[in-house]
Amino acid sequence: MTIRNISLTLLLTLVVVLSATAKPRIRIIATGGTIAGVSASATSSAYNAGQVGVESLLMAVPQVNQLADVSGEQLVNIPSQDMNDAVWLLLAKRINQLLNQENYDGVVVTHGTDTMEETAYFLNLTVHSDKPVVLVGAMRPSTAISADGPANIFAGVATAASSKSVGRGVLVCMNNKLFDAKDVMKMHTTDVAAFRAANAGEVGYVYNAQPFFQRQTTNLHTTRSPFHVDNMQSLPRVGIVYGYANCSTLPMQAFMDAAFDGIVLAGVGDGNFYKDVFEVALKARAKGINIVRASRVAFGPTCLNGEVDDEKHHFVAALCLSPQKARVLLMLALTQTHDWKKIQQYFNEY
Known part of the structure; x- marks a missing residue:
């Protein structure tokens, strides 16, 4: 064997060894929230969200560097x-860029808990990569006694850095539990164990810096999603009308008069309308506004053609999706079609 061949063999061996030992590259995108919040004292329940930058968040949990090559960026800093x-x-476009162009192995998004479930589901439908994307937050501000943010960031990085998380869609990691983006809901206003998956339960948990998965989701997501936002500058306008006894028609009427593209009913029971609101919904549908029936009830589906004849009125049933x-x-479906049957198919699959 020549010296040149020996050198080439050693070089290839070195490349293989370095590839095997290299840590995953994980990017943390900070958006604000309670996890970046600051209170007047360590015992105060009052605080201002979105005050601390990504550098401070990472300094609070240096142990993540044992798991991955971690870097961060501040997208926004808002509650x-x-x-x-x-x-x-902006967030969906940036994640697609990080995973598909800059070759990061995973992304962790720090986010406030109030709308985390909506952001997670939006990303589940608009990120086109099978690499892990994990949202984490906190129920206590960064200055609080036993702040939960650092532990959630550590668990989120551990999840994003694991090959076991590949192909599972967007996940939410809170309090060492892992949730699918479609099922996760914030179910408590203040408790650190605020998140649950109402209809399906969590998909796994984090223990000893490793994610353990108990089930696989069946809904379509990420690489199998038809919704692309790279060239999108805005989204269709969709409002939510809340149902209750003796419900006012004003919100439904206002959305119709403002020519919104769609209206979601957070209905009573199995997505039922108050009778006067139902009449306005029929008028809105006649104007081409798509109507989706969901329910204010946390558990159970809003059934297709149940008490309401959806096929007759060209309504869409939300099934197991919450109103939000x-x-x-x-909104995303309306970027593709206004055909209620096609929209119902999206609700069946995603």
């Missing part, structure tokens, strides 16, 4: 009650 379409589009997630899917 998640102020999350909006523009930030969603039904709004997300309807």
Whole structure:
């Protein structure tokens, strides 16, 4: 064997060894929220969200560097009650760029908990990669006693850095539990164990810096999604009308008069309308506004052609989506079609 061949063999061996030992490259995108919040004292329940930058978040949990090659960037720094379409589009585009062009192995998004479930579901439908994307947040601000943010960031990085997370769609990691983006819901206003998956349960958990998965989701997502936002500058306008006894017609009427593209009903029971609101919904549908029936009830589906004849009225049933997630899917569906049957198919599959 010549010296040149020996050198080439050693070089190839070195490349193989370095590839096998290289840490995954994980990018943390910070958007604000309670995890970046600051309180007047360590014991105060009052705080201001979105005050701390990504560098401070990473300094609070240096142990993530044992798991991956971690770097961060600040996309926005807002409380998640102020999350909006523009930030969603910016975030989805940036994640697609990181995973598909800059060759990162995974992304962790720090996010406020108020609208985390909506952002997670939006990304589940608009990120086109099978690489892990994990959202984490906190129920206590960064200055609080036993702040939960650092532990959630560590668990989120551990999940994003694991090959076991590949192909599972967007995940939410809170309190060492892993949730599918479609099922996850915030179910408590203040508790650190605020998140649950109402109809399906969590998909796994994190223990000893490793994710353990208990089930695979069946809904379509990410690489199998038809919704592309790379060239999108805005989203269709969709509002939510909340149902209750003796419900006012004003919200439904207002959305119709404003020519919204779609309206989601957070109906009573199995997505039922108050009788007067139903009449306005029929008028809105006659004007070409798509109507999706969801339910204000946390558990169970809004059934197709149940008490309401959806096929007759060309309504769409949200099935197991909450009203807020039904709004997300309807907005994206309307970028593709206004055919209620095709939209119902999206709700069946995604």
